[in-house]
Amino acid sequence: MATVRDVAERAGVSIATVSFVLNGTKPVTPATRERVETAMTELGYHRNVLARALASRRTRIIALVHPRLDHRFGSVTSEFITSASRAARARGYHLVLWPVDTDGDELGELVSQGLVDGVVLMEVLLDDARVETLAGSGTPFALIGRTADPAGLIHVDIDFDQSMADALDHLQELGHREIALITARQPLPEYGPKVRSEAAYHRLCSERGLRPVLIDCEPTVPAGRSIQLPDATTAVILMNELAGFGLLSELARAGVDVPAELSILSFGSPELAQIASPPLTIMRAPGATLGGLGVDALIDHLENPELTPPPRLHPCVLEPGGSTARR
Amino acid sequence: MATVRDVAERAGVSIATVSFVLNGTKPVTPATRERVETAMTELGYHRNVLARALASRRTRIIALVHPRLDHRFGSVTSEFITSASRAARARGYHLVLWPVDTDGDELGELVSQGLVDGVVLMEVLLDDARVETLAGSGTPFALIGRTADPAGLIHVDIDFDQSMADALDHLQELGHREIALITARQPLPEYGPKVRSEAAYHRLCSERGLRPVLIDCEPTVPAGRSIQLPDATTAVILMNELAGFGLLSELARAGVDVPAELSILSFGSPELAQIASPPLTIMRAPGATLGGLGVDALIDHLENPELTPPPRLHPCVLEPGGSTARR
The missing domain is CATH 1.10.260.40 (lambda repressor-like DNA-binding domains)
Structure with a gap:
């Protein structure tokens, strides 16, 4: 040759x-x-990478599996995708995108074709048919997110317990004691981030002697306009960006000063935070970190199959804005 | 076998x-x-798809080449990526993502590896080193976007002339004659969408006897707050989403009623339009359409190399909101 x-x-x-x-x-x-x-x-x-791949039985291609993306805020998703893609490249792999349905059928068909060495799965549900499909296929995989019981699965995720503790810390340090949590109603019954955050909120309120107020509304601007907060509430933790904009516009209309009369701490994207008025203090999801860590964990395993990298949980990061203030 | x-x-x-x-x-x-x-x-x-690929000298993998995505609004990009990925799947291809620098070096290295049958290039510059690289490599490629002279290249793009004409039509039908255009200053000197839109605006104003007012500012919320519109201006065409939010908040502060006193028509995303107050009337980029068309044009060519699919230009689509009104 x-x-x-x-x-x-x-x-x-x-x-x-x-x-x-x-x-x-x-x-x-x-x-x-x-x-x-x-x-x-x-x-x-x-x-030719193909000839090399066939000789080694390795393709050095990994697939990032995600649900259809339309009609979503893209910035965190873009961060995930870009960082995953970059991490793969840095280790000599190519990242293929597979936007597939969550039932697992389409995914099963794809993995059976032998194109990829492994799969990274995003937007994992607590009970996720795609995880079953992957486990049954013998294809190595890593999760960005977690099923209800992820023991033994390679995964990285947001640390929702720590994130909620940090959010409450920030508000309590500012003197708030009446802190409501607003989450988004989901079409999917079991969405990990929502379930885990709400559980952490209830647990932490109980531990800290705070009164929990949980409001769960549609992820739309009009739904946010209709939110009724208890009179005692002085701070809100927001896990529903769209409703947040509705809430803000309704507060402005009603003459409620944010943050002087009500503090708002939003689990959201920096792009939307900066266009809010006032600019929002946010807990920012570590999208870029997790995308890369998920790919790295998978490749660590591909290159050393005896190795199951330990779970990596990263909290959201507080980015100060103008929507939280001392009580 | x-x-x-x-x-x-x-x-x-x-x-x-x-x-x-x-x-x-x-x-x-x-x-x-x-x-x-x-x-x-x-x-x-x-x-095994690899064995088949090696036998046929075809991999049925195509690469979507895009610049790094961080710190950008993701929704239109997500639409592009998802629709491209879906179109590829529908025709039995896999889409690989290559986030590479715009100088063409990294791209040249990737195409030399023989992994992909063809390349779809996004965010094309008027003078684009990556297009030179691809043309020199012999790898079939299609552009989503256009160089300054795209004759002979397979490409799909937004029809900026038609989009600007439609935007002016909408505002003129509402009785506006003093229509300013606000664009975004770019780090890259020659960005096609900006150059083509500004040229179309000047040409159309001249043809229609309108006075052109072009304001070019940084794509930031604070820059938008500092925009000084001529007193005569009754309508704005906005091609700078972030500055738009600054402009809106400054108008609200100054007590200028949108749309009663000033109409705003924004080339922007539906997600941001709905969180603005009032919700914006937008010209929506046909991201989902173009992603799919770009991939289809490339695959048409791959499957019939004598065929160079004709350019396809699609205008942005008006989506009525609450920010434009009769003068």
């Missing part, structure tokens, strides 16, 4: 020049490029 | 059952799955 050295000799150029042509790392003149390409053709030189 | 029929006979099950195991399309009992898998192993049956 022809080598790069053979190609260089035949074309009468240096090995470095062949490499430039192959990798596009430096410009070469059209004439040189043609000489190198002719030599490669004559010698039957191929630098 | 063993067939599905051979596997079914050896396992003592129907061909359909083997197919369920292979494709995961229906649940089978663990015992049946094991019988089928044992038969496949014993017969050396593989349903």
